Amino acid sequence: MATTLDAVPSSAAAYQVSTLPTQMLGHAVTMPDQVVMREKDFGVWREFTAAEVWDLVLDAAHGLLALGIEVGDRVSIQSENRPEWMILDFATIAVRGITVGFYPTNPTAEVEYLLTDCGSVVHLAEDQEQVDRVLGIDQAAISSVRKVLYCEPRGVRGYDDERLMGWDEFLAIGRDHRAAEAGAVEALMSEARWDDGMTLVYTSGTTGPPKGAMLTHRNVAYSMSLFRHPALRKGFMPSPEDEILCYLPLCHVAERIFSTFHVAEMGLTVNFAESIDTVQANLREVQPTLFFAVPRIWEKLHAGVMIKANDSSPFKKVWLGLGMRLAAVVGREKVANGGLHTIKSRILTAIGRPLVFRALLERIGLRRCIWAGTGAAPIAPEILEFFTGIGVPVYELYGMTENSAIATVNVPGRMKLGTVGEPFGGLELPDSHFRIDDETGEIQVKHPGVFAGYWNKPEQTVETLTEDGWLKTGDVGEWVDGTHVRIVDRIKHIII
Numbered sequence: 001m002a003t004t005l006d007a008v009p010s011s012a013a014a015y016q017v018s019t020l021p022t023q024m025l026g027h028a029v030t031m032p033d034q035v036v037m038r039e040k041d042f043g044v045w046r047e048f049t050a051a052e053v054w055d056l057v058l059d060a061a062h063g064l065l066a067l068g069i070e071v072g073d074r075v076s077i078q079s080e081n082r083p084e085w086m087i088l089d090f091a092t093i094a095v096r097g098i099t100v101g102f103y104p105t106n107p108t109a110e111v112e113y114l115l116t117d118c119g120s121v122v123h124l125a126e127d128q129e130q131v132d133r134v135l136g137i138d139q140a141a142i143s144s145v146r147k148v149l150y151c152e153p154r155g156v157r158g159y160d161d162e163r164l165m166g167w168d169e170f171l172a173i174g175r176d177h178r179a180a181e182a183g184a185v186e187a188l189m190s191e192a193r194w195d196d197g198m199t200l201v202y203t204s205g206t207t208g209p210p211k212g213a214m215l216t217h218r219n220v221a222y223s224m225s226l227f228r229h230p231a232l233r234k235g236f237m238p239s240p241e242d243e244i245l246c247y248l249p250l251c252h253v254a255e256r257i258f259s260t261f262h263v264a265e266m267g268l269t270v271n272f273a274e275s276i277d278t279v280q281a282n283l284r285e286v287q288p289t290l291f292f293a294v295p296r297i298w299e300k301l302h303a304g305v306m307i308k309a310n311d312s313s314p315f316k317k318v319w320l321g322l323g324m325r326l327a328a329v330v331g332r333e334k335v336a337n338g339g340l341h342t343i344k345s346r347i348l349t350a351i352g353r354p355l356v357f358r359a360l361l362e363r364i365g366l367r368r369c370i371w372a373g374t375g376a377a378p379i380a381p382e383i384l385e386f387f388t389g390i391g392v393p394v395y396e397l398y399g400m401t402e403n404s405a406i407a408t409v410n411v412p413g414r415m416k417l418g419t420v421g422e423p424f425g426g427l428e429l430p431d432s433h434f435r436i437d438d439e440t441g442e443i444q445v446k447h448p449g450v451f452a453g454y455w456n457k458p459e460q461t462v463e464t465l466t467e468d469g470w471l472k473t474g475d476v477g478e479w480v481d482g483t484h485v486r487i488v489d490r491i492k493h494i495i496i
Contacts, residue, residue: 101251283365323356
């Protein structure tokens with residue numbers, strides 16, 4: 001099928017507010033043949049160019065308009081990571097709707113709560129299992145849900161429910177609407193405002209039912225202003241040449257930032273992992289240049305190396321043992337130097353890379369990795385030392401949904417092991433403030449990335465902000481050397 005771009009308007013520069021959809025339009029116009037997504041289908045990686053993705057986004061956006069979506073309506077998604085997730089996300093934001101992601105594993109009771117709490121109008125369920133969760137809910141309880149889209153027709157075709165609509169049929173009605181109402185989506189995009197809500201990200205609900213944290217275009221733009229800052233990666237700027245692996249749930253703010261927001265901001269290539277179980281195999285295939293992982297993934301990669309070493313032949317054990325000792329020394333040297341090489345570590349790396357490190361990185365899947373990050377939980381310092389030693393710079397950072405994941409980050413040359421870094425990476429960003437409360441030790445932030453509030457929960461929103469507008473993170477921190485921050489507890493565990 002030929003890819004076309006609707007004529008009104010033809011450039012992202014024509015829009016007053018830079019949103020994720022306007023950025024994707026910009027890529028389609030300026031680099032239409034750039035591959036921005038890959039999905040493995042029957043063992044073969046299928047590629048989607050920027051122009052093809054924008055064409056699908058327009059079809060989906062018109063499909064939403066055909067289904068009666070209005071400004072501010074919520075569109076929910078329960079699916080594993082796949083192109084349809086991201087395409088519907090962009091499409092929803094393009095028509096000034098609000099995307100709401102669910103975890104693929106949310107059971108029926110939780111799906112009912114989320115659908116009713118956010119008042120979803122259109123819901124995407126990936127396959128029969130997730131369709132059944134919605135159909136198992138009393139329709140009167142989720143009366144706002146007018147359509148249930150599905151990606152995989154197997155097992156669903158025989159269902160008799162007027163709310164059901166397959167993805168292909170959805171795109172088809174979108175193409176019909178696009179032909180009849182050309183420019184309707186672009187007109188809505190041009191009306192976007194910085195304070196428009198664009199997504200609800202539901203928190204874990206550790207102190208009660210999950211709450212939908214609303215992020216706006218302003219929040220996302222602020223977040224990406226830091227993630228694209230050259231100082232964050234010592235002059236390295238992500239570009240269309242870069243590759244990432246999308247595998248953490250897209251409903252989580254971390255994956256949304258490192259995949260959806262990054263592809264829109266930088267035009268790089270998002271590779272969708274087949275599943276969480278195939279991450280290591282997919283890493284070896286893709287060899288991403290940027291990689292974010294929670295500590296559990298880093299620990300799993302490290303354990304895989306150790307197990308392989310123990311199962312090797314006597315000769316390989318000696319060889320790998322030498323490499324591990326070199327990596328340990330290199331890691332300690334670099335960590336002591338803020339993450340940068342010393343003369344000693346450069347010499348040892350020059351010896352270890354051709355002997356062991358290169359093959360090891362190839363096997364792990366991080367041979368081309370230029371920058372890697374970790375967060376969301378504590379990580380053992382020895383894990384970071386190991387990866388730093390073999391040539392993968394892993395930087396610990398800290399943030400949360402309510403502050404668009406922007407609080408502290410370690411940066412090259414200033415990394416301190418055992419800390420989550422410096423506020424805003426040590427950068428002087430306009431209107432950005434960070435403090436640790438003198439009485440409680442609570443970390444508090446105030447910047448344009450602080451969320452717009454919890455959906456339909458004004459009291460909880462008020463409770464999470466100080467009287468002068470600072471976000472109370474609920475995390476207790478302490479200063480390290482007056483510059484870096486260490487997380488030591490949760491505020492609810494502290495008795496004053």
